[in-house]
Amino acid sequence: MSRTSRRISPSVLRTRSAVLAAGLGASMVLGAGAAFAAETGVAAAAPTAPVQATTASAVAAQAQAQSKAATAAKAAVAEQAAAKKVAAKKTAAKKAAAKSASGWTKPVTQYVVSATYGKGGAMWASNHSGQDFAVPTGTPVKSVGPGVVVKAGPNGAGDGPAYGNAVVVKHDSDTYSQYAHLSRVDVKVGQQVSGGQQIALSGNTGNSSGPHLHFEIRTTPNYGSAINPVAHLRSEGVTI
Template identity: 50%
Template sequence: MAFTRPTGKHRRPRRTPLTGTHIAGMATLAASGVVATVASPAFAAPDDSPRFEDTGLNQAIVVDDHLADEIGVQAANQERAAEVAAAKQQAEAQARKEAAEAKRKAEAAAKKERAAKERAAREAERKRLNTYVAPIAGSYVSTQYHASSGLWSSGSHTGVDFHAASGTTVHAVGSGTVVEAGWGGAYGNNVVIKMNDGTYTQYGHMSSLSVTVGQTVTPGQQIGLSGSTGNSTGPHLHFEARTTAEYGSDIDPVAYLRGHGVAI
């Protein structure tokens, strides 16, 4: 049997509870073997105008409502799942952002620390290069500056002598460039260094040399070994401080060293 949908605006029929009449009719139909889900003229209301709710469409409508409820539940579950997924993505994105920021801060801190260490190292090196040391470690002055004797052509000592056994390491007292390295007549094997501050230092009577002309030296660097070459009466180191590289421009070497922080 075909059903023609009435025209006009329709609303879904409400679920109608079964009345006593409905139950009695359904029992009669069941006893006679008639399927309850099929509409039958014998099951019509007394006024021969059956209501839509009382027809065999009730079961289909109830089933449709059940499916609609299931679809609604599924949609709600999907919506909640989407919300959970979105929250998870947002949390992961926030975690990545925080991790990136933490990494950036750590790298910036490490860079700052490296820069500070580099500055400290440069400052330490600058101080080291500007530091002066004694030419013979742990020694003392055995002959004073301007001491008088016929041993010297000028009649007085133009430097100081540091006590040193033969073969003792001789150090450059500061940073500079070697301008003379070799035989120096009465000075024997000698080295002359132009210091970075523009003054000159001389080291004489050495048994051997460790530097050459043009070489740069730093404070405490070995430049040779002490000895007794040239005009010498025994092993020692003759040390001079000068304003130029030439003989005769000598200045007090003890005052010079003390002026650069060396305890003599």
């Protein structure tokens, strides 16, 4: 068998050498650039758009979290306020129930205080012995507490004409309540009454300068033993 040899022309060899040289040169240039960057500490420029987008998202997330926290705090404050109102209503209801259970109340529902206990002046021989409630004639007058009627009728029910028509009720606390200047008396001596029960109608009888209820708290059924009626009612849970 004969061996055939191929010869490469000089021109082809020159072309291949040129291509290799060009590739080697490009690699050397790129390697030098990378080395230079590493030595000088100059980093290659990175795209800024993704970083900016990430920062904006973080700020938006933080703002949303703060908004939610503020809303939650506001709701908590409102809830606490509502709870306090409910508690206040319950407390008021308990107090009202306690007053109702005690059987004590005001002698008239709507009024204007026209003269207070202990007040001095030409209207009275001595300091005022009771509490005056200015009300129209015919206003229902109620017993301030449970008890028994011990005086009832004209002439101050025995205390003198200055009181006009009057009623006196004895209570279990060894005190007496007196109601004067009445236009009508609705109870009789010996009658049991409950707190809040109507016993008369207000008027302008006796030594009176206008329609009103004269109210006293006494230590005896008779004139001259009056004590501060507002203080006593307060001790029974009633505020004037």
